[in-house]
Amino acid sequence: MVVTAGEKKKGLQTVVFTNPPILTSWASIVGPKEGEGPWGNSFDRVLSDYLTGEASWEKAENKMLQEAVELALSKNNLLAKDAELLLAGDLLNQLASSNFAARQLKTPFLGLYGACSTMAESLIIGAMLLDGGFFRRLVAAACSHHYTAERQFRFPTEQGVQPSPSSQWTATGAGAVVLEAQGSGPRITAATIGKVVDLGQTDSSNMGSAMAPAAADTIKMHIADLNYPSDYYDLIVTGDLGIIGMALTGQLMVKDGLVPAPYYSDCGVLLYDEQQGVNAGGSGCGCSAVMLCGPLLAKIQSGEINKLLLVGTGALMSPTTSFQGESIPGIAHAVAIEMG
Amino acid sequence: MVDEKKLNEIEIQEYSSLVQRVNPKPQVFKHSVWAFVAGGLICVLGQIINNSLILQGMSNGDASASTAVILIFLAALLTGLGYYDELAKYAGAGTIVPITGFANAIVASALEFKREGYIFGVGARIFAVAGPTLVFGFAVSTLIGLIRVFVAS
Amino acid sequence: MVPLYMAFLVGGTLCLIGQLIMDLTKPEITPGHILVGYISAGAILSGLGLYKPLVELGGAGATVPLSGFGHLLTEGVIKGVGEKGLLGAFSGGLEAAAAGIAAAIIFGYITAVLFNPKG
Structure with missing residues (x-):
């Protein structure tokens, strides 16, 4: 049997949207270090510390994701229950941060893992689900936290190690985009x-x-x-x-x-x-x-x-x-x- | 016919050499000076403690063991206060090689898993780095002992 | 007693060697590898009779680096073998290193109870 390409597929790996989904609102929350960076003023919220009053960094991370989703929706005067679907991912084992944020949000939820590519992954899948006519409004989101990633992937945070010049700093931050089939925006x-x-x-x-x-x-x-x-x-x-x-x-x-x-x-x-x-x-x-x-x-x-x-x-x-x-x-x- | 495996190998080799060209080299000289001075100073501190204990009338062996205990205590304290890892960013091996680095690895592993509980968090993880170190220390020294026993007999 | 500058030179040199291993060999070398390498190297050098002269020369400069801990283990084992034969090969090392190991575990645990990781 010959498999013909989908009608919205172009070339080998690309999809083109017939009704391009719209990013109607978005929100970003970042950690202290990101807030001190060159774009510090461009984020919606800068956390004053890495725990934000929670008992562990993991709890701080999932709260940050939850709040980014709520903040993005609130800019359109929407609540978590108004979103039909949440697509989110993070770096932790078993997608812990996204799962626990979704537990609080009570939105139908699909967890995604694409390591650090997750934001793009959630946007792509979200856009396809909207253009496919399955949903009208959903949230695509991703988050990471420097210290939860550090302790899972590298060393205990208090251990003395000399970072190599090629090493990178895992960002603390969460971003959420409200994607809709109708509306105005990019x-x-x-x-x-x-x-x-x-x-x-x-x-x-x-x-x-x-x-x-x-x-x-x-x-x-x-x-x-x-x-x-x-x-x-x-x-x-x-x-x-x-x-x-x-x-x-x-x-x-x-x-x-x-x-x-x-x-x-x-x-x-x-x-x-x-x-x-x-x-x-x-x-x-x-x-x-x-x-x-x-x-x-x-x-x-x-x-x-x-x-x-x-x-x-x-x-x-x-x-x-x-x-x-x-x-x-x-x-x-x-x-x-x-x-x- | 194109041998895909071979092509892939060539691609990997080409890319590795590109990475090597782009990748910044560590600042070996600066690192070395830091490691030498920091490591040397920690040893001097050890020598001062050791000397003063001997002056108080301790035997050489006991003074040496007590010095280790005191240095381990200081490293544990600095790790708990969050200073040891900051120092190690600059001093590198100067803070890793001395027994204070061993103590830091133990304390950091224990501290990190406090939030997972005191038995299987702290209790189990305390040996994450110390475990391998002690295993190899014991394995090698015991092996040397066994060789001595069998060579002597 | 060993002069302080000798402790500085010998200790600094041992740390310098560690730094060169980290910077000039494979990037996969972690502090854990360095610790394992030093304790093993110290134990072996001690077994060959090469570490004791270094201790006489550098004092704490040779005993404070983790290679000195390996030396301590081997010395304990050799002493144990001399006193108890085969049994000493197993008991000597831990006897000699008992204070250091116990201190590290106890202080490690207490620190974990008293402090939180700052990051």
Whole structure:
């Protein structure tokens, strides 16, 4: 039997939306360090400390996600019960933060894991569910917390370790977007679902290098599937590659015949100042989530950016596979967000 | 016919060399100076404690053991107060190699899992780093002892 | 007694070697690997009779680094073998290192009870 492509599918990996879903509102909550960064004023809320009055960092993280979802909805005068579906993910085992936030929100819920690419993943799936006519209004969200990630993936937080210059700082932050079939705001016009790409990188303190090939591959496929000129987008922004990963992706893009500068940047590079001691930059689900739901969508709304390609990037490693000597697979999903 | 496995290997090799070119090197000289000075000073502190204990009339062996206990106490305190990891960002091996680094690894692991309870949180995780260290210490030294026993007999 | 500057030089050099291992070899080397490596290396060098001269030269500069702990274990084992034969190979190390290990566990536990991780 010959499988024919879906009618909304274009090229090998890309979908184009017939009725582009609308980002009607969004919200971002960040940790103290992100608040001190260059975009500190662009976020809805900056937490004063990492516990925010909770008994553990895990509790603080799921509360942060819950509040970001509620805040995004409240901007449209909506409550959690008005959303038909919540699509959310985080970095913790068993998606602990998203599950517990969904427990409080009582919204029908699908948990997603795409490591740090989760924000893009939730937007893509949400957009497809809306364009497919299954829902009218849903929330796509993602979050990460520096210390919950640190203790799960790396070292106890009080252990003395010397960070390598290629290491990245897991962002503390949650971003939520209300996606609707009708309304006004920026639209999701197309999306490219990435392949898992692994070029044998094993250093867990150099995630950018592990993810860069996936990012470059997805960008290449997106541009090729849609037959766009390489300068179609005002800005292509990857999720959390950091300085090294961004430089590598730039090189790989040139190899693919694309011109990165000045249209290409990375949320992990943008989120912090160099002096903040984050080495190669930011990472984590929250990194691209808050950059999108903070400064980037604001710039789209104000007309500074018309066409944005958000490329969420994820390093699909686990401590178990790393101990077993496995390399780190990367993934990247691209979401095209356009105004008007 | 294109050998896909071979192609993939070439791609991996090419990419690895690209990563190596882009990847920043650690500041070996700066790190080394920090490690040398910090590690040296911790040892000097140990020597001062050791000397004063001997002056108080302690035997060499007891003074040495007491010095270790005092240094471990200080490292535990600094870890609890949240200073040891900040120092280690700069001092690197200078704070990891001395017995204070061993104490820090033990305390940090224990402290981190406090919120998971005092038995299977603190109690179990306290050995996350210390466990492997002690296992290898005992394995190697016992093996040396066994060799001595059998060589002697 | 060993002069302080010798403790500084010997201790600093042992730490410097650790730093070079971390910076110049595989990035996968963690502090845990360094600790395991030092305790093992100290125990082996002690067994070969090479660590004792270093202690005589550097005092705390040789005993405070974790290689000194490995040396302590081996010395305990060798002493145990001399006194009790085969049994001593098993009991000697822990006897010699008992204070340090117990202190680390007790202080570790107390710290965990009294403090919270600051991050």
